[in-house]
Amino acid sequence: MPYTPVEHRIGIQPIAIANVPNATLQSGQSPFFNQEHPLGTVIRAADPVYGEGEFIYLQMAPAQAVGSLVTFGGYGAVAGGAASASQYQAALAPSAANIDKPLAVAMAAFPAPAPATAFGWFQISGQAVAATNGTAAGAPAPVYLAGAGLVTTTQANGRQVLNAQSVTNNGTPAGNFIVLAIDRPFAQGQVV
Numbered sequence: 001m002p003y004t005p006v007e008h009r010i011g012i013q014p015i016a017i018a019n020v021p022n023a024t025l026q027s028g029q030s031p032f033f034n035q036e037h038p039l040g041t042v043i044r045a046a047d048p049v050y051g052e053g054e055f056i057y058l059q060m061a062p063a064q065a066v067g068s069l070v071t072f073g074g075y076g077a078v079a080g081g082a083a084s085a086s087q088y089q090a091a092l093a094p095s096a097a098n099i100d101k102p103l104a105v106a107m108a109a110f111p112a113p114a115p116a117t118a119f120g121w122f123q124i125s126g127q128a129v130a131a132t133n134g135t136a137a138g139a140p141a142p143v144y145l146a147g148a149g150l151v152t153t154t155q156a157n158g159r160q161v162l163n164a165q166s167v168t169n170n171g172t173p174a175g176n177f178i179v180l181a182i183d184r185p186f187a188q189g190q191v192v
Helices: none
Strands: 042-047 051-059 069-071 077-079 082-084 101-106 119-131 141-147 150-152 160-166 177-187
Touching: 042 119, 069 119, 119 150
Parallel strands: none
Antiparallel strands: 042 051, 051 119, 069 101, 077 082, 101 119, 101 177, 119 177, 141 150, 141 160, 160 177
């Protein structure tokens, strides 16, 4: 997935690369050390196969792989009277029902050996390659949370991903992956 930013900015971190902080080096567009962009930054990027999409900059989930579905919150958690960016922390989407959170697709795996923290881009709109639990068929079809950052097309009450639909069946692209058409996906739960 060679997404190339189409923004008119200088110094955008590559879409499929994780950024490990360096306490002695300040770089990029963020005032924080080696966090290339402010958390929550949204940009557009294009891929020659999948077209254009939108991406959000988040703190990565320690166990995430490329294609993992993650949850995140926005800036504004108040701790001790001060706003906190801690809600821009990605977490692998669970298989729980009605979790009421926005979702995104990881564009890079958490680095190894595992650092204390890492930052990267997550896709929130466009054609996204997402990891499955191996049971995704019948495209186009609704998608559901399948646990540990995975999706499925097997119906599960309260686990439907809103604003997402499968475009391919499991194995396209190769492996346990499918292409999803997403537009700011949300784990609200199935609307009956």
